[in-house]
Amino acid sequence: MKRLCLLFTTLMLLVSAAPALAAQAQITWYGHAAFKVVTPSGKVLLVDPWISNPANPNAQKDLESLQKVDLILLTHGHGDHIGDTVEIAKKSGARLVAVPELQKAMVAHKGFPEKQIDRATTGSFGGTISLLDGEVTVMFVPAVHGGGMDTEKGPVYGGPPGGLLISVKNGPRIYHTGDTDLFGDMALLKGQVDLMLLCIGDKFTMGPQRAARAVEMIRPKLAVPMHFETFPVLTGTAEQFSKSLRTYGLELLMRRLKVGEALAWN
Incomplete structure (x- = not known):
């Protein structure tokens, strides 16, 4: 009996001494x-x-x-990226992260509620801001795209597009490209990106081949394609992207998410 009690006590000490499982980031x-x-x-960001x-x-x-949303981050002012920002912000009180x-x-x-924007949540290309008491930092990255915003009175300037x-x-270092073509300075991000969320749809952005070249330049740990097959004109496909990655020996970096699917990141 004493040996059993000693064994039980030892096991309990080991359990109590073991580190708690680290919470995961989810995308x-x-x-x-x-x-x-x-x-x-548990902080919530929307991009x-x-x-x-x-x-x-x-x-x-x-x-x-x-x-519950803490921050909404926008890459540029096109309607298919602004989307439901205002509705969500009014409901949740989320602050807006974007160029001024x-x-x-x-x-x-x-x-958008003016009280939910401030200097702390804005910056410009090359600049980095610290948010949520240092839990999140955001660096503004250029993009090759348009910067207009459609309104009831016609298009207005919505600031320069970016990533x-x-x-x-x-958690991970996530590069959301926004809408962009391939450009040479992407190579400057090499070694700084764990998860790359990149447009592949073609017509308005880079297509699968140029997107694969962007992955080759940056070498993230994982590449998730986006901005494709939403409309018929976005003809780039995940299959084409995977095939293009294969030419660089990088097809294993691709992770195709289903709509609504969450990716856990240790």
């Missing part, structure tokens, strides 16, 4: 360019939240579930 794709990032501590895009069959349910011109345009032309390098404490 969910809602279709098109819309993603949710949940940090290990280009067009949740109600036509590729998302659960759009209404997903929108209703977004009651886009922040101002969102308030002036889209009705975002989002670094999560105890």
Whole structure:
């Protein structure tokens, strides 16, 4: 009996001394360019939240579930990236992370709550900002694309388009390309990206072949294709992207997410 008690006590000590399982970051794709990032501590970030895009069959349910959102990050002012930003922000109180011109345009032309933007959540290309008490940092990255914003009175300037390098404490470094073509300075991000979320749809952005070249230049740990097959004109496919990656020996880096699927990151 004494030996059993001693064994039980030893096991309990070992269990109590073992480190708790670390919480994971989670990245969910809602279709098109819309993603949710949940940090290990439970903070919620949305990037280009067009949740109600036509590729998302659960759009209404997903929108209703977004009651707690800390930050909304926008790459540029096109409607398919602004998406449901204002609705979500008014409901959740989320602050807006974007370049200054886009922040101002969102308030002036889209009705984004002015009290939910400030200097702490804005920056420009090459600059890095610290958010959520240092749990998240964001670096603004250039993109080759347009910067207009459609309004009821016609197009207005919505600021320069960009991408975002989002670094999560105890989580991944995520590069969301926004809408862009391939450009040489992408190579400067090599070694800084764990998870690359990149457009492959062609016509308005780089297609599968040029997207694969971008992956080859940056060498992330994982590459998730986005901004494809939302509309018929976006003809680039995940299969073409995988085939193009194969020419560089990088096809194993691709992870295709289904709409609504969450990727856990240790």
